[in-house]
Structures are given as structure tokens and as C-alpha cells.
Amino acid sequence: MSPRPRFALDLTTILEAAGELANQQGMQEVTLANLAKRLNIRPPSLYNHFDGLPGLRKHLAIYGLNKLYEEMTQAAIGVSGTEAILSISRAYVNFARNYPGIYEATLMAPNPEDADVQQAGSKIVGLSVRLLQAYPLEGDMALHAVRGLRSILHGFSSLEQRGGFKMALDLDESLEIIIKAFIDGIRKGK
Amino acid sequence: MSPRPRFALDLTTILEAAGELANQQGMQEVTLANLAKRLNIRPPSLYNHFDGLPGLRKHLAIYGLNKLYEEMTQAAIGVSGTEAILSISRAYVNFARNYPGIYEATLMAPNPEDADVQQAGSKIVGLSVRLLQAYPLEGDMALHAVRGLRSILHGFSSLEQRGGFKMALDLDESLEIIIKAFIDGIRKGK
DNA sequence: CCCTAAAACTAATATCGTTAGTTTTATATT
DNA sequence: AATATAAAACTAACGATATTAGTTTTAGGG
Numbered sequence: 001m002s003p004r005p006r007f008a009l010d011l012t013t014i015l016e017a018a019g020e021l022a023n024q025q026g027m028q029e030v031t032l033a034n035l036a037k038r039l040n041i042r043p044p045s046l047y048n049h050f051d052g053l054p055g056l057r058k059h060l061a062i063y064g065l066n067k068l069y070e071e072m073t074q075a076a077i078g079v080s081g082t083e084a085i086l087s088i089s090r091a092y093v094n095f096a097r098n099y100p101g102i103y104e105a106t107l108m109a110p111n112p113e114d115a116d117v118q119q120a121g122s123k124i125v126g127l128s129v130r131l132l133q134a135y136p137l138e139g140d141m142a143l144h145a146v147r148g149l150r151s152i153l154h155g156f157s158s159l160e161q162r163g164g165f166k167m168a169l170d171l172d173e174s175l176e177i178i179i180k181a182f183i184d185g186i187r188k189g190k
Numbered sequence: 191m192s193p194r195p196r197f198a199l200d201l202t203t204i205l206e207a208a209g210e211l212a213n214q215q216g217m218q219e220v221t222l223a224n225l226a227k228r229l230n231i232r233p234p235s236l237y238n239h240f241d242g243l244p245g246l247r248k249h250l251a252i253y254g255l256n257k258l259y260e261e262m263t264q265a266a267i268g269v270s271g272t273e274a275i276l277s278i279s280r281a282y283v284n285f286a287r288n289y290p291g292i293y294e295a296t297l298m299a300p301n302p303e304d305a306d307v308q309q310a311g312s313k314i315v316g317l318s319v320r321l322l323q324a325y326p327l328e329g330d331m332a333l334h335a336v337r338g339l340r341s342i343l344h345g346f347s348s349l350e351q352r353g354g355f356k357m358a359l360d361l362d363e364s365l366e367i368i369i370k371a372f373i374d375g376i377r378k379g380k
Numbered sequence: 381c382c383c384t385a386a387a388a389c390t391a392a393t394a395t396c397g398t399t400a401g402t403t404t405t406a407t408a409t410t
Numbered sequence: 411a412a413t414a415t416a417a418a419a420c421t422a423a424c425g426a427t428a429t430t431a432g433t434t435t436t437a438g439g440g
Binding site: 107112113118121122140141143144145147148150151152153154155156158159162163164165166167169173174177178180181182183184185186188189 | 297302303308311330331333334335337338340341342343344345346348349352353354355356357359363364367368370371372373374375376378379
């Protein structure tokens with residue numbers, strides 16, 4: 001009755017719809033059925049754009065990583081040193097707060113080892129590496145520092161999202177103190 | 191044909207089977223169908239022991255949190271100060287390495303705000319708080335420090351599990367450096 | 381102008397979680 | 411010891427989901 005409509009969907013439109021769905025209802029609700037409903041098409045039509053649910057998850061993970069990278073990049077403009085690290089850290093946790101479903105999608109790629117997913121993630125790592133080069137760190141210290149920074153940011157965001165921080169204590173203040181302490185400690189450890 | 195068998199299952203047995211399933215195949219494979227298959231019963235029979243899939247996830251989360259708490263407690267015996275923090279940190283990441291599915295289950299409770307789940311988690315927080323009291327931290331610093339420690343441990347384990355650390359750099363060394371740096375920084379920040 | 385291929389569709393299947401109702405037997409009560 | 415109750419398994423059925431196969435229409439390139 002209505003095959004090949006005049007205006008076909010494109011992948012970006014689909015991913016945006018999936019992102020909204022994820023933010024509003026959580027990743028467990030982004031099913032092919034729900035997504036198709038939102039786009040006013042039938043579930044099998046989605047297979048024209050990606051390879052089933054795993055395919056959607058992969059695309060959405062990359063889509064999210066790229067958005068996150070953009071926001072962190074913006075936050076890194078015009079700042080340096082500890083101020084820069086703090087700035088991208090705030091951008092990271094704010095991204096997870098403002099787009100909880102997309103952030104969740106970032107971690108739900110069917111195969112995290114996938115080359116495309118790794119590449120999207122490596123841009124974020126690269127940004128951190130560059131900013132950490134403001135300090136003179138010797139040997140492998142910079143690499144350990146990146147691992148630490150990523151651990152803090154992901155752990156903090158993930159725990160905050162799951163309601164893990166019950167204490168009546170300002171979250172932004174916690175983040176600032178944690179990051180500053182970590183950077184301080186890393187620098188002192190050379 | 192075979193209702194009420196002579197030896198009925200008990201919840202602990204079921205959770206152990208579910209835990210093995212999770213460790214071997216990941217949490218997305220611990221379905222009522224797969225679990226029933228492993229226990230040689232039919233899926234509906236599981237409803238005699240917990241309230242559907244959400245009920246199983248909640249029980250498994252608590253089961254995992256308790257196991258994790260036990261291992262951390264063992265690691266805290268006979269040590270103090272930074273050595274104690276390092277010891278429970280190693281216990282934490284080793285738990286996630288040795289029981290990846292159970293660690294995953296720890297984060298998949300249907301409602302993380304659930305009182306029983308919160309209680310199981312709070313024991314771990316309490317242990318960290320006690321060990322951090324070895325340092326003289328003023329004001330809310332101890333609370334911020336606990337948040338930071340938890341963020342590091344969860345973030346590090348989660349990223350390691352998802353293959354997030356590609357670099358050819360010893361993971362245990364990273365953890366030790368990260369924790370030491372953080373504790374150092376926290377102490378210096380008073 | 382036509383022809384191919386993209387992008388929608390319908391129909392059908394397997395799997396899963398879940399509910400309802402049944403059956404057997406262990407255990408507690410009398 | 412006899413009986414009643416309830417726990418714990420079962421079968422059967424339903425709705426939702428992802429997925430595959432095959433069909434139809436039409437946009438756009440040759």
C-alpha cells in the first residue's frame with residue numbers, strides 16, 4: 001500500500017529518534033518495535049538502514065561517542081592545565097546528565113572491541129592525552145593518568161545515573177574535588 | 191507428571207546457577223528460559239522462588255554485592271592506611287575480573303533505589319568510610335573521597351571489562367598508581 | 381524513457397516472559 | 411496415624427519481540 005514513500009528516512013533521523021527514545025525511557029525501551037512506532041513505519045523496514053538490533057546499538061554507540069566528543073572539545077577551547085581537565089570533566093558528566101539514554105547507549109555496543117566503536121572512543125582518549133601533556137609527566141605516567149581520568153569520569157557518571165550517591169552533598173563540588181585531588185596526586189608522583 | 195519433587199530447589203541454589211550463567215555467557219544470557227534449562231525445570235516454576243525476571247535481577251544484585259563485600263572485608267584484615275585502601279581496591283577489581291557476570295548483575299537491579307539493594311551496597315560504602323578514617327580529613331572531605339574511590343573502582347572495572355583499556359600497559363600497575371595518586375591528592379587537600 | 385534498486389510493506393516463525401490453572405507430595409495439624 | 415494445607419513443580423496459552431522471506435511501489439540513474 002505504501003512502499004517507497006516520497007520521503008524516505010535516513011540513518012541520522014532514525015538515530016535521533018532512537019536517542020530521544022533512550023533519553024526519555026531508557027535503553028531497555030529502545031526496541032525495534034518502539035522505534036518503528038515512533039517513526040510510523042513497521043519494524044522490518046528498519047532492516048533497510050542497519051543490521052537488526054545489534055546494528056542499531058552499534059550505530060547509536062558511535063553516534064553518542066561523537067556527540068560526547070564534540071561537547072568535550074567545545075569545553076576544551078581556550079583553557080589549559082587543570083582548568084582544562086576540569087572543564088572537559090564537567091562537560092562529560094553534564095552530557096551524561098542531559099542525555100542519559102545516549103550516554104547509556106555509549107556503553108551498549110554489542111562488541112566494544114569493534115573497530116568503528118573503538119575509533120569513536122579513541123578520539124575522546126586522544127583529547128585527554130593532549131590536555132594532560134600540559135604537565136611534565138615522566139615515563140608511562142601520562143598513560144596511567146588517562147586511565148585514571150576515564151575511570152573517574154565514567155564511574156562518577158554511571159554511579160550518579162544509577163542513584164548511587166545518596167548523600168546530601170553537592171555533586172559538582174564532589175567532582176571538582178575528586179579531579180583536582182587526582183591531578184595533584186599524579187603530578188606529585190611525577 | 192512430576193510436581194513437588196522430593197528435593198525442591200532453594201533460592202541460593204538458583205542464584206548460584208544464575209551466577210555461573212552470568213559469568214560464562216554474560217547477563218544478557220541469564221534469561222528465565224536459559225536458567226530453567228540449566229536447572230532442569232520449566233520457566234514458570236521459577237516464579238515460585240522470585241517475582242519474574244525483575245525479581246531475579248534484584249536477588250542477583252544483592253547476592254553479588256554481598257559476595258563483593260565479603261571479599262573486600264577479607265582484604266581489609268590486618269592492614270591500614272593507604273595499604274588498606276590499595277588492598278580493598280585490588281579485591282574489588284579482581285572480583286570484577288573473576289566474576290564478570292556477577293559484577294555486571296550488581297549494576298542491573300531493576301530499581302537501584304530499592305531499599306534492600308541500597309542496604310547491600312551501603313555495607314561496601316561503610317567499609318570504605320571506615321578505612322578512610324585513618325586519615326585526618328576535615329569537613330566533608332571524607333565523603334567526597336568515598337565518592338571518588340567508588341568512582342575509580344567502578345569506572346576502572348567497568349572500562350576494563352568492556353575492553354576499554356587497549357594500551358599495552360600493566361593494568362594492576364595502573365590501578366596502584368591511580369589509587370595512590372588520588373589518596374595523596376585528597377590528603378594534601380586536607 | 382526505462383530499468384534497477386532502494387525502501388517500504390505483509391506474512392510467518394521462533395523465542396521469551398508471563399499468567400492461569402492443575403497436580404503431586406512434603407509437612408504441619410489434629 | 412490420618413488428614414489438611416500449602417509449596418513447588420507442571421501444562422497450556424497469550425502477547426510482545428526480533429528476525430526472515432518474499433512482495434510492491436517508486437525515485438533516480440543510464
